[in-house]
Amino acid sequence: MKIKNRAFSVILFLSVFIIAISLSQQKAEWKGKIEEEKGIKVIKNPREPLYGEIKFELEEDLSIGKEDDDNYMFYGRVNLAVDNQDNIYALDGKNFRIQKYDKNGQYLQTIGRKGQGPGEFELPFKFFIDGQSNIYVYDRRKLKVFNNKGEFLKSVTLRTFVNDFCMSPEGSIFASSELRDAEGSKQTVIEIDSEGELIEKVAEFPFVDLVVRKSGSMTYSFGVSRHVYIPQLYISDIDEKSLCYAHSSEYRIFILDKNGNILHIIQKEESPQSVNRKEKNHILDQMKKRLQERGRNLPKGVWEEVQFPANRPFFDHIMADDKQRLYVRRMKSVLDNSEGYEFDIFSKQGLYLYKTKLPFTPLVIKNGFVYKVEYNENTGEIKIKRLKVKNWEHIKAGI
Secondary structure, eight states: OHHHHHHHHHHHHHHHHHHHHHHHOOOOOOOOEEEETTTTTEEOEEEESOOOBBOOOOEEEEEOTTTGGGGGGOSSSSEEEEOOTEEEEEGGGGGGGEEEEEEEEOOOEEOOBBSSSSSSSSEEEEEEOOOOOOOEEEEEEEEEOTTTTTOEEEEEOOOSOOSSEEEOSOOEEEEEEEEEEEEEEEEEEEEEEEOOEEEEEEEEOOOOOOOEEEEEEEEEEETTOOTTTTTOOOEEEEEETTEEEEEEEEEEEEEEEESSSSEEEEEEOOOOOOOOOOHHHHHHHHHHHHHHTTOOOOTTTTTGGGGEEEEEEEEEEEEEEETTOOOEOOOTTTOOSSEEEEEEEOOOOOOOOEEEESSSOOOOTTTTTEEEEEOOOTOEEEEEEOOOOOEGGGSSSSS
16 A cells, blocks of 8 residues: 555656646747737737736845945935946936946945036936946036046037937937927927937927916916826837837837837737826825925916826836836826835837836846835935845746
8 A cells, every 4th residue: 555655656746747847848928919000010918918927036235325424425316327337326416426336335436516617517317328338417408428437528518408318329319308389398209419409309299288377578387287197208228229218198118229210119908097086186285285385376277277187197117127128117096005116027029028016116227136216204314225136037038
């Protein structure tokens, strides 16, 4: 009897082992379809991701920030970038400088300072690090360029304001901007040459106009209609050869080469979420509260002109990691007080790979690490945090 049981156990073990090997060798089946629109390939993804849901296993690896050392102290909003040597750059706008640290968090140098001279900053807003570690800083309609040693090279005056931007290897600028024409305001993807001149409008999307009031000879504009539920245009660098843009009114992401040509379009099946009365009231209450805290009031009738879309935007952030995967942060309801953010992850080829939830929105995802800026509301202390993704090598980049 013992021999039979032992034989049965061996057979059962072998069966399970063979089934496990067989399952591991099976490839996931993508259930979307690929079509063409005007000669452009459109990758149409189903609601469910190819590999289901994944959890990023995060472990803090590095912390940068000291209140008693000026080289490690930050003030206000901080943006981050990481170069190909894993050096960390922090654009500290209210300190009018960029701080550079090595991969171990050791201070290397300060780039820029407050002022109007060469290499100085007035209101640095966004920056970009290219593949050669050259630095491009957007500062009051000027693009200020530094080499990989932090030495100032030139300042280029742009003919229009930009919201976000990335660079091509040839020196042209791809940016999101707001332009006006006879039909009103439009959110626009533009290409600008190295001298700041507009080359072309790559794409346009409608945008709500400001509420305007006149008093005597003065005209006043109010941005109350531009709240969190107004669809926005997003642009993100992918690698040295490509970038993407998307307008959150529809779940379509346009992948471009850096000559401005559309390579393909990523689409995902998604049901729109209607904006309800509670959400509208919440947004209005928050806007009024912020104005009251600043001691401001709006003229009669302005609040009644606040516009709301029929549906909530599909997303409110897009970024790419160094494996050219796209991370699309899904828009939360303003009534949702839960912690964390949901992301859809797509391959460079446009396949919907995973959905995941992260406790924060990373500013950089690179080489198996995610980077964030942590603000302590009680002490005002600001720290740069790097967290290791322990299961990074298990996160697929395609089929």
